[in-house]
Amino acid sequence: MREYHVTARRVDSHGSEARTKEAVLVIDTDLKGRLDAFNPAELLLASVAACMLKGIERVTPMLDFQLRGIDISLRGMRQDSPPKMVSIAYEIIVDSDETDQRLDLLHKNVRKFGTISNTVADALELTGTLTRKISKA
Structure with missing residues (x-):
């Protein structure tokens, strides 16, 4: 079986980020939404x-x-x-x-x-x- 690992953290009330390997992904967790990130x-x-x-x-x-x-x-x-x-x-x-x-x-x-x-x-x-x-x- 293969296993994957991702971590995520709240940056502020406008967004969060997820990380794996050397990659960082900005996540839209703002209640109003944001155009520069995926929800x-x-x-x-x-x-x-x-x-x-x-x-x-x-x-x-x-x-x-x-x-x-x-x-x-x-x-x-x-x-x-x-x-x-x-x-x-x-x-x-x-x-x-x-x-x-x-x-x-x-x-x-x-x-x-x-x-x-x-x-x-x-x-x-x-x-x-x-x-x-x-x-x-």
């Missing part, structure tokens, strides 16, 4: 996106999958009572000349082997698509 819900979405990106990086050499870039957009829905995230929808756009079947294979691998996405999918509705980037002529 907890946005951190969850970013974690799912990071998991998908890392999964793609891991599987593309194994599949000999060629790509030029990847963009991911996520939308999370939160209910108020009790407060919790109830769904996350994502769109993965891959800039690649691979066939549609290979794009489907990449998406299946992303969904099957993502540590964070699998954990989240057990807790809420996680749906999405992986499509090819449309070239602008």
Whole structure:
């Protein structure tokens, strides 16, 4: 089993920070919100996106999958009572000349082997698509 370690601390009433290894992440914990940091819900979405990106990086050499870039957009829905995230929808756009079947294979691998996405999918509705980037002529 793999273990991860993160510490977090309150900086002041406007924000906090999380640390791991040599990285520091500013967290929006201000009751009024702040534009220069991720709030907890946005951190969850970013974690799912990071998991998908890392999964793609891991599987593309194994599949000999060629790509030029990847963009991911996520939308999370939160209910108020009790407060919790109830769904996350994502769109993965891959800039690649691979066939549609290979794009489907990449998406299946992303969904099957993502540590964070699998954990989240057990807790809420996680749906999405992986499509090819449309070239602008």
